[in-house]
Amino acid sequence: VQDFLELVVSATASGCIYALVALAYLLMTRPTGIINFAVGEWATVGAFAGVVAIGTLEWPYPISFALIMAFMFAVGWATERLTVRPLVERGAPILAPILALLGMLVVFRELISLGFGPDPQPVPGPFGFGRLEFGLLAGSYQSFTIIALTALVFVGTWYFFERTLAGKSFEAVAIDRRAAALMGINLSRVTALAFAAGAMVAGLAGVLIAPNISAHYLMGLPLAVQGFTALVIGGVGRVEGALLGGLILAFCEQLTARYAPIPAGYVQGVPLVLLIVFLLVRPTGLMRAREART
């Protein structure tokens, strides 16, 4: 039982990371329809920003986090400005920005490998490497940090979409771009903010996972695939879906790793099989997107 509860904590923590990446996709794809595969690379950028701010410069944590988030906001905004907006304004097919962002994926990754070299770089966690026990539930400090911050982000996002006017305008753009534009919503500002917010969430996922796996220039693609799997499981339309999908994915992964009688290498195949099955059987995910009320 002890063993199982330990697994619950670590699975929840990695599920939270997937959920954050899924949320980053969702924030961008809901209003624009663009699936930005570079979120994994943004997580890498966030992790390396952590290397610089926390590891090298040794700034205090709250300041580092704030600065990293501000930096990620700028990265997302600039990416949208340079590669997405010109295409959207020209009326290019939706595939064009997706391909441009795929190109940016390689650009980001190579810039990081150019700047930091191919070796993994450690990022210390905010509370060091200790264990925390809540009665029966026990896990590393980092696991609990991840869970707490993810919960905060999801509550914040939920509040934003459900309770604020700006959030409603995002949702309106997602449901019907034309109608939203006619109601006076500034489409390009919504798109820019969606990308900036997506970059922030992805960067947060990167900083949070970095103490566990070390920052590495190839860490992005697996995160991008896992985050997307979480998104597909949960459903592309709902914030809660991203969280649910992330947790389901992480539990499936860790339970098969621990209890299923298959070779360790095949465990890497679990998210891939889940992704294929969900894409084929239930492409809308477990939670349906909200549609226009009639």
Next chain:
Amino acid sequence: MKSLAAYLVAAIVLSAIAFSLGGYQTDVYRKLLLWITLALSYNFLFGIAGQVAFSHFTFYGIGAYAIVILIVQVGLPLPIAVVAGIAICVALALLVAIPSTRLEGFYLALATLAFAQLFIVVLNEGGDITGGTGGLTNYRLPDIFGWSITGPWYTIVIVVVMLATLAILWRLDHSFFGRACRAIRDNPEAAAAMGVNVTRTKVIAYTLTSALAGVAGMVYAFVDNTVNPPIFGLENVFLLLFMIIVGGSGNHIGAIIGAVLLYLLPFVLSPLIGHHHALVFGVFMVLAVLFQPKGLVGFWDHFATRRRS
């Protein structure tokens, strides 16, 4: 007749080049031809049929592994192994295509991406059959009727495969099937309304191009005489996508230009920037999508229309 002559001339010229090259150059030349072959079939799948699939390099790998396993492990004679290898590629492509071509746009990309990753997992875990992470080595092309085909003669095999791929795809592109593919790419509903069987056309396009990639893979298996998982990883399918977009998606000449350019570029760039040529590729890709969606052949079109007016 005229086009047959053109193919013959191309075959003779490309084969003649093979005889003038040294060992290292031969290796580069063979791989260049294989990249062109792959770019041609990927161009049909992505550029003409409009399917964003990341599984193309996987079928290259399936072809390569299939032929090696069938010859070395199973011990089949070469002609039967080739037929069986193609059959395996077609069967797997159908298995992937029938459910996943129903998926819209980028979802197909992700399903095929997952399939590509799964292939690598299976290769790494395949034990003695796939040789695990080290792959399979220490085999050679069996003799054909007592002839051992090596050196420039094997390069000719690659030339023939490349030209055959080009000929098949060129014919298809200029047939009803090719027009149906383009119609589906641009507007599936309109294509269906015009009486095109959308699902069947998509499945055939995917299966055919994947099988062509598999054939290229079979030829590749005896270029290096080694197959291992990293060769067939995701990096290369991105590179293939970049080749098509930079060269000119939907255009056979563009695919060839893109493949030649991006394959040879690292040789030029490596003295300048070491192993970071992927950065240049990424920048090229972004610039192409932003400023020249027709790729490099677009410049030629632009130039040609300007001169005519």
